[in-house]
Amino acid sequence: MADDLQNQIEQLKKRIEELEKQVKGYQQKEEQQPVAASGPAVRSNAFSLLEKMRQSLNDLKVRFKETKQKKPVRPKRTTVKIQKKEPVKKTEFRPRPKPTIAIVSLTCCEGCQVAILDLGERFLEVAGQVKIGDFAFLEDRAEPPNYDIVFVEGAPITKENILRLKDLRARSKFLVALGACAALGGIAEIKNYQDKNERMRYVYKNFEGINNPDIKPLSFYVKVDFEIPGCPINKEEFLKVTQQLLAGVPPRIPQRPVCYECQMKQNKCLLQAGLPCLGPVILGGCGAPCPSNAYPCDGCRGPIKNANPDKLNKQLVAQGYSQKEIDLITQRFGMEDKIYPETPALPLKNNLKKNLKK
Numbered sequence: 329m330a331d332d333l334q335n336q337i338e339q340l341k342k343r344i345e346e347l348e349k350q351v352k353g354y355q356q357k358e359e360q361q362p363v364a365a366s367g368p369a370v371r372s373n374a375f376s377l378l379e380k381m382r383q384s385l386n387d388l389k390v391r392f393k394e395t396k397q398k399k400p401v402r403p404k405r406t407t408v409k410i411q412k413k414e415p416v417k418k419t420e421f422r423p424r425p426k427p428t429i430a431i432v433s434l435t436c437c438e439g440c441q442v443a444i445l446d447l448g449e450r451f452l453e454v455a456g457q458v459k460i461g462d463f464a465f466l467e468d469r470a471e472p473p474n475y476d477i478v479f480v481e482g483a484p485i486t487k488e489n490i491l492r493l494k495d496l497r498a499r500s501k502f503l504v505a506l507g508a509c510a511a512l513g514g515i516a517e518i519k520n521y522q523d524k525n526e527r528m529r530y531v532y533k534n535f536e537g538i539n540n541p542d543i544k545p546l547s548f549y550v551k552v553d554f555e556i557p558g559c560p561i562n563k564e565e566f567l568k569v570t571q572q573l574l575a576g577v578p579p580r581i582p583q584r585p586v587c588y589e590c591q592m593k594q595n596k597c598l599l600q601a602g603l604p605c606l607g608p609v610i611l612g613g614c615g616a617p618c619p620s621n622a623y624p625c626d627g628c629r630g631p632i633k634n635a636n637p638d639k640l641n642k643q644l645v646a647q648g649y650s651q652k653e654i655d656l657i658t659q660r661f662g663m664e665d666k667i668y669p670e671t672p673a674l675p676l677k678n679n680l681k682k683n684l685k686k
């Protein structure tokens with residue numbers, strides 16, 4: 329802006345100088361020659377133009393001065409708010425740690441572990457999803473401090489068994505009883521219902537000093553979170569329950585009696601044919617292999633919830649079986665104390681026995 333004014337001033341000065349010379353020239357001519365008719369008018373125009381230009385020059389000078397004095401106006405600072413970027417969270421990829429499991433045996437035939445291994449490659453698939461802390465059948469290795477899931481087969485018979493069970497419980501989030509021995513007491517529990525010292529003589533010539541405790545299921549000593557029944561367990565059921573647990577899904581076994589599966593297979597009913605089949609009161613899920621092979625169900629999977637054993641007992645007595653014969657069947661897998669817990673069902677059963685004897 330100041331530079332423009334300066335240029336205009338310079339040009340105007342030159343123009344004024346020229347005009348002043350012109351006016352001077354007119355004045356000299358007027359002094360030397362007689363005045364022409366148009367002379368004074370031309371001089372007057374030039375003179376008034378000269379005055380205007382001088383006036384313009386003064387204006388320009390004033391403006392120039394003002395412009396110089398004016399502080400240059402700085403353009404207003406516009407503050408652009410730069411939004412702070414959210415710090416990018418470093419998301420480290422941490423694969424979920426594999427759950428640690430154990431498959432532990434107490435006193436038993438270890439047939440349930442064999443059933444697991446019988447899964448073959450499908451067991452290896454499960455094994456790939458977990459860290460196996462203890463599985464005596466595979467390898468003996470140092471135990472981790474804690475387990476996510478512990479499967480326990482066998483009955484806690486010896487003191488060492490009981491201590492081991494309690495220790496496992498304290499170190500595990502979820503404890504599964506595996507098979508009839510763990511869930512019911514199993515075959516070993518037969519001696520609970522008989523003279524246990526007498527039974528010892530069948531095995532040991534001299535049994536003095538041998539610990540001979542009553543046989544109890546795991547749930548007698550510790551909290552059991554889930555039971556996979558059977559003698560041995562159904563390997564497919566084990567696979568399903570394990571996959572559900574690994575997926576965080578609460579496992580569930582449908583409460584249907586063995587008869588349900590037996591009838592689905594269109595088997596001829598053994599009970600109706602007069603055989604002592606416990607199918608109506610036993611938890612299904614095994615696929616009813618025994619009645620499918622013409623062998624009555626012995627109840628290895630334990631009683632179904634809300635079973636009515638008294639009704640079946642009456643029916644078997646009516647079919648000609650003695651109470652002792654019936655008891656021997658219900659005692660086979662340690663189920664009797666589950667059907668008739670000591671209070672108040674045992675007196676109830678005793679009453680039933682008395683009634684039947686009358």
Ligand code: SF4
Binds near residue numbers: 437506558
């Ligand atoms: S439940 Fe049967 S197969 Fe399993 S460990 Fe006990 S006796 Fe053996």
Ligand code: SF4
Binds near residue numbers: 619
């Ligand atoms: S055979 Fe046994 S399991 Fe099958 S339907 Fe008859 S009672 Fe039930």
Ligand code: SF4
Binds near residue numbers: 615618628630
């Ligand atoms: S049919 Fe009875 S005895 Fe046979 S596997 Fe099933 S529950 Fe056990």
